[in-house]
Amino acid sequence: MQFAKIPDHYAFKNALIRMVATDKVAHAQLFIGPTGSANLALALAFATYLNCSSSKETDSCGNCFSCASMGKLTHPDLQLVFPKKTSSAILEPKSDGNYLEIFRNLVKKNPFLTLEEWATAMHFDRKQCQISKKEVGKIIQQLSLKPFMGPYKVVCIWLPEYLHHTAANALLKTLEEPPPYTVFLLIGCNSEKILPTIRSRAQHHVIPPFSEEAIEQIFRNIYSDLDGHRCKEIAFLAQGNLSKAFQLFEQNLEENFDYFSQWIRCCYSGNLIKLVAQSEIFYKLSIEAQKNFFTYALQMSRATLLGKFNDPLFQMGLPAETTFIKKFGLNVTINQLKEIITQLMQAYYYVERNGNAKMVYLHMSIQITNVFASV
Ligand SMILES: [Zn+2]
Incomplete structure (x- = not known):
């Protein structure tokens, strides 16, 4: 992974490069960014830069032996640590080697990998994930060896939120005083969920989500x-x-706008017969499609709210949506919009936790009908 392959984040990439140029590479660094952000990709690009034998002012060379093996994630001085399922499972791979191979392939295909995608690929529930004390033991053992190619030994811990507390305890001393030229890159999504003992020992970098x-x-x-x-x-x-x-x-997104505009019109006019019929259709969608509908509806409601405040952010360059939002904004108050957003967020929450989609959809729609009727 090279910096050039990651869009945005120019100032941060420069800051990372400056650390190397000035020989001020902190030995423990925490890359915190939301799900689907560039946190993992940036950490891997930084790891590549650290060991590139012909690095340039703005990036690694991409061609030297180190860069080539970093590209394949097989560099002998790179350790990849990531959450695994804690207990045995039917489809569990036979060995750690299999886990690593699958992880490498997924990250090579998509360096913006999410825990959900990783867990789905491995056929386990993300709640069962953990980085174990045994895993940490292997890191420490590896770090006792000299770098094979160097100059740095890099340990990437993806999602340190999942370090078991015994694993975190086992890691503390090495994290605080690692062997020379060892760099820990901790790549997480939520710093609050990382044990404070780990968090406090690392330099923090906050990676913002990608812009639209x-x-x-x-x-x-x-x-x-x-x-x-x-x-x-x-x-x-x-x-x-x-x-x-x-x-x-x-996915097929074309129907989102039609579906949303029809739904909000039914809520506005209090057309319960149509809302019941829609709930039947909604029930038959996949959970992902249901979640997408809520996301879309939330985004549209948010844009309407911004439009009411004349915030330029609401201009989203989609003509049909913009026209709809302008008209909708004239017929809804700020308080009603706040209530609609609350109802949508609640509905999303229940569907994500396997609530009965038909009931969730209908309940939310009736609540929003009441919101409109309350003027
Ligand atoms: Zn190189």
Whole structure:
């Protein structure tokens, strides 16, 4: 992974490069960014830069032996640590080697990998994930050896939120005083969920989510024949999560706007017969499609709210949606919008936790009908 392959984050990339140029590489660094952000990709690009034998001012060379093996994630001085399932499972791979091979392949394909995607690929529930004390023992043992190629030994711990407390305790001393030229890169999504003893020993970097413009640009670059409207819609729905954007790309999004506008009209006019019929259709959608509908509805409600405050952010470059939002904004108050957003968030929460989608949809729709009727 090279910095050039990661869009945005220019100032941060420069700051990382400056650390190497000035020989001020902190031995424990925490890359915190939301799901689907560039946190893992940036850490891997930094690891590549650290060991590149012909690094340039702005990036690693991409061609030397070190860069080539970092590209394959097989560099002998790179250790990859990630959450695994704690107990045995039917489809569990036979050995740690299999886990590593699958992880490498997934990250090579998608360096914006999410825990959900990792858990799905491994057929386990993300709640069962953990980084064990045994795993940490292996890191410490490896670090006692000299670098094979060097100059740095890099340990990437993906999602340190999942370090078991015994594992964290076993890691503390090495994290505080690692052997020379050892760098720990901890790549997490939520610093609050990382044990304070680990958190306090690392230099923090906050990685923001991708901007809508960056996601749109990425899709325009990768899929040059993709319809401009579709690029904008994907960027709008992905909410800064690039992994989510790629999932959305696989799905049929064209119906989202029609579906949403019909639904909100039914709520507004209190058409319960149509809402019941819609709940039957909604029930038959996949959970991902149901979640996408809520995400879309939330984004539209948020844009309407911004529009009411004349915030330029609401201009999203989608003509049909913008016209709808302007009209909708004239017929809804700020308090009603706040209540609609609350109801949508609640519905999302229940569907994500396997609530009965038909009931959730209908309950939410009736609540929103009442919100409109309350003027
Ligand atoms: Zn190189």
